[in-house]
Amino acid sequence: MSGQRIPLRPLSRVIEARQKGENPDYIERENLRQRHEAERDKLRLRAEGRILVVALCFLLGFGAVGVRMGALAASEPQEPGVTSVASAIQTARADIVDRQGRILATNLLTNALYAHPHEMVDPLAAAEGLVEIFPEMDYDRLVAQLTSERRFLWLRRSISPEQEQAVHDLGEPGLLFGPREIRLYPNGAIAAHVLGGAGFGQEAVNAAEIVGVAGLEAQFDAELRDPARAHTPLRLSMDLAIQSATEEVLASGMGLMNARGASTVLMDAHTGEVISLASLPDFDPNARPRPLTSGNDPSQSPLFNRAVQGVYELGSVFKIFTMAQALELDMVTPETSIDTTSPLRIAGFNIRDFHNYGPRQTATEVIVHSSNIGTARIADEIGPDRQRLFLEDLGLLEPTPLEIVEAPTGRPMIPARWERLSTMTVSYGHGLSTSPLHLAAGFAAMVNGGTRVAPTLIAQRDAPQTGARIISEDTSAQIRAMMRAVVDGGTASLAEVEGYEMGGKTGTADKPNPSGGYYEDRVIATFAGAFPMSDPQYVIIVTLDEPEIVALGETRRTAGWTAAPVAAEILRRVGPLLNLQPRGAAEIAQSGVSQLSSHIE
């Protein structure tokens, strides 16, 4: 059609038309029309072809999308490979380290052993082999379990690599291993009461979560398990070397004094950081013993933290608080003469002194000789309300804010009715029970210049706490001089360590008998002190439960003979570890405290 082009006015047809008398223009028009039609057909064909191509493209496109959607819907979901972090496999629970970065608690990858009895080839041989590897397993019971219809059986929660190899060597396909992280306390019983312990929470074949069950581990459980913080260990204020030395000395002191229990607190007097905190008897947090189920007395269990949970009437150490308040209220000066005529009869109750030092003593002598009568008279003048308020300000009437879950259970026992007699007995530490840690916080406030300190287990950035002011700087200096005098020739002379200017106060309290009254021959002996007295950095508390020692031909129970020498021995050991340089006698003579004490005498 379009092969040869037809002229619009072919001559032959024009001539033919003219002969017939027709208008030749029609021929031209017809040809033109035919030409247009041919053109149109060609264009339509091309357009149809294009539409087909476009349709094909769309079909391909939508087809690809559809196939991809189908594939995504039908396939197993999968983590994107590149974005997964390498640490996902690593320890999920953060470490706990001491103030120098030494590990106190970490995680260790071990294996758990389980069995698929239906996959076992020779259950009897397997049971025999297992009993050989784990002597505590019972052969008959194991055979019964392995030949039973059960499809799954836990055998051991965590096994050592050697045991794993031995089980592997049995060649039994029905014995399988699942990875298990366990919490490891590499130092054993050291700082056990602070760390607490951890156990398994939810368990699956290939993982188990570790949850803290006591102590710091339970208190900071959420923080330690936070994956975002898994790489930042929890840094404590405690020092492993000092804690270890303290526990060693305390244990030998406890043995020497035949005591039933002992506890000690060493605390920074300015920052409130607890450097060491020990309670004996202790336990191994790697194999935490079960809580006692029989008997009502939780303090019988080694799990009991005597330094934090144990509340005791701590005796004469409280005289420091009474004296500080009297000095602060300007009721007495260190030289004020106080009536100490024995006995003091009040509300049908006799207050006596351990030794009678005559009818009148100065305020300093009341502390140095530990006169109950003198202190009671001063407290009587202070009155119950002011005394209660003062002890409340010191934090002695509420549980300590220490960061372990057991801390709230160390709630002080206060007199039900705080009246005149209670005021007098509380003034020398009877009728009010607090924990040794309360005492440490109270003494810190006495010696650090007079501001309240809250004990903490978390390393601080060496910033002193700016707590509420309890007593003035001057009162604090006077109290320090008195405490120094107690060690330098008073009831705590056995606590003297050359060069460290130990100062403190002893306290010997009769133990209350559960059936009423007090025991005659069982005491709680406490030494509460601070060092070096010219600028106290640390507070130390040593408490012995029922100590008894034969010295100079007599059975001695008073704190001056029991707790004070233990405190001195602890200081001798930890002083160098604290990087405290002992000062020579000449140096000490130049410092403020000695001037003050000579001024007092």
Added chain:
Amino acid sequence: MRALMSLFTAIAVIGLGFWAYQQNILTQQAEREVARLEAEIAAHHERLAILRSEWAFLNRPDRLRALVDMNFDRLGLLPMQPDQFATIHEVSFPDPLAALTEASLVSDEAVQEDQP
């Protein structure tokens, strides 16, 4: 001209396809390498954690104390005592003053030699 353009486009499409395919393969290779390295890092981390806990376990105070007791004959180690502190002046260093004067003498001589 048109044909040239078409040819050029076709070549470009083939080239780009080849390039994209190659990049895809390279990416997959890189991903595999990353996964391998991550597994290696994880294994090292794990090993590091084990070594660290082993270090802590071997350095536990109880064990060190037992070792000190066991080797007392050879080492004679005892707990640190307060009287073991010393000042820096008590350490016997070679006298820095003598060394200094010696050096200054030499330099003085050198200066004198230079002067004439």
